[in-house]
Amino acid sequence: MPETADPAPPRRRRSLPAKVLANTSVRLGGGFLCLLLLMALAAPWLGTIDPTEMDPSSGNLLPFTFGEFNSLSGETFHHFFLMGTDSLGRDIWSRTVYGARVSLVVGVAVSVVTLVLGLAIGLLAGYFRRLDGVVMRLMDGVMAIPGILFAVSLVAMFGGSMATVILAITVPEIPRVARLVRSVVLSVREEPYVEAAIALDTPTWKLMLRHILPNAVAPLVIQATYVCAAAILVEAILSFLGVGLPAETATWGNIMAEGRAQFNQFPHNVLFPGVLLALTVLSINMLGDGLRDTLDPKFNKRGE
Numbered sequence: 001m002p003e004t005a006d007p008a009p010p011r012r013r014r015s016l017p018a019k020v021l022a023n024t025s026v027r028l029g030g031g032f033l034c035l036l037l038l039m040a041l042a043a044p045w046l047g048t049i050d051p052t053e054m055d056p057s058s059g060n061l062l063p064f065t066f067g068e069f070n071s072l073s074g075e076t077f078h079h080f081f082l083m084g085t086d087s088l089g090r091d092i093w094s095r096t097v098y099g100a101r102v103s104l105v106v107g108v109a110v111s112v113v114t115l116v117l118g119l120a121i122g123l124l125a126g127y128f129r130r131l132d133g134v135v136m137r138l139m140d141g142v143m144a145i146p147g148i149l150f151a152v153s154l155v156a157m158f159g160g161s162m163a164t165v166i167l168a169i170t171v172p173e174i175p176r177v178a179r180l181v182r183s184v185v186l187s188v189r190e191e192p193y194v195e196a197a198i199a200l201d202t203p204t205w206k207l208m209l210r211h212i213l214p215n216a217v218a219p220l221v222i223q224a225t226y227v228c229a230a231a232i233l234v235e236a237i238l239s240f241l242g243v244g245l246p247a248e249t250a251t252w253g254n255i256m257a258e259g260r261a262q263f264n265q266f267p268h269n270v271l272f273p274g275v276l277l278a279l280t281v282l283s284i285n286m287l288g289d290g291l292r293d294t295l296d297p298k299f300n301k302r303g304e
Contacts, residue, residue: 057070066079102235125182176227255273
């Protein structure tokens with residue numbers, strides 16, 4: 001009798017965390033964001049000079065300059081200016097490091113608030129048919145207003161505080177999340193297991209938490225990365241236009257706004273925070289694309 005070949009061993013399926021970490025976009029984007037987070041947490045140690053300290057006699061120093069810094073408090077010391085100084089003699093490196101804190105706080109806060117409110121509105125609109133028309137027309141009305149225009153108007157009315165900036169960026173993002181959750185609810189509620197749960201008189205809150213909400217987790221995680229990137233970018237735009245956080249606050253937008261008048265002579269005032277802003281937004285988008293590739297079922301089938 002001819003010998004039969006041994007059957008191939010069954011292919012071992014990788015766990016979801018392993019699939020996520022195996023994605024190159026997730027590793028690159030997540031790695032840079034981890035470094036940025038560590039830099040923001042270590043700002044008091046990395047930023048060796050107070051970001052608000054000024055020395056007009058040391059204004060517009062070029063990067064990689066070793067010079068003398070005379071603080072307004074009367075203290076004098078020698079310092080290595082890695083990124084140079086602005087026109088007021090403030091250390092750009094220290095201001096850039098502390099600006100990372102503001103960007104991350106705004107991005108994370110806007111993402112969390114947007115997801116919570118958008119999830120609640122989307123669940124209600126998708127599950128209760130009577131609310132759907134009214135809520136969605138309200139969301140369409142909010143989406144019709146340009147986000148930047150709405151943010152500028154709100155900050156102009158209530159002042160440039162951290163809470164106002166977060167609120168101004170959050171409101172235009174809520175309809176997008178709400179519509180995403182609503183579309184998931186409308187598709188899931190027609191599934192047989194959901195109809196069976198309804199037939200068994202399952203409480204509405206339990207039906208949403210156990211059967212509907214888990215199907216919206218993956219799209220929400222992906223959407224959160226895009227909201228975070230957009231929030232960081234909009235905050236920088238508002239500060240650059242002078243309608244965001246106060247000018248003395250170390251944010252990437254404020255640093256670039258202060259240096260734009262002398263960009264031709266001293267481009268480093270805008271270059272360093274601008275590059276870091278671009279890399280941060282790019283990394284968050286790469287992380288979102290990688291999560292989409294692994295969490296979205298359509299992309300998930302390609303890697304199996």
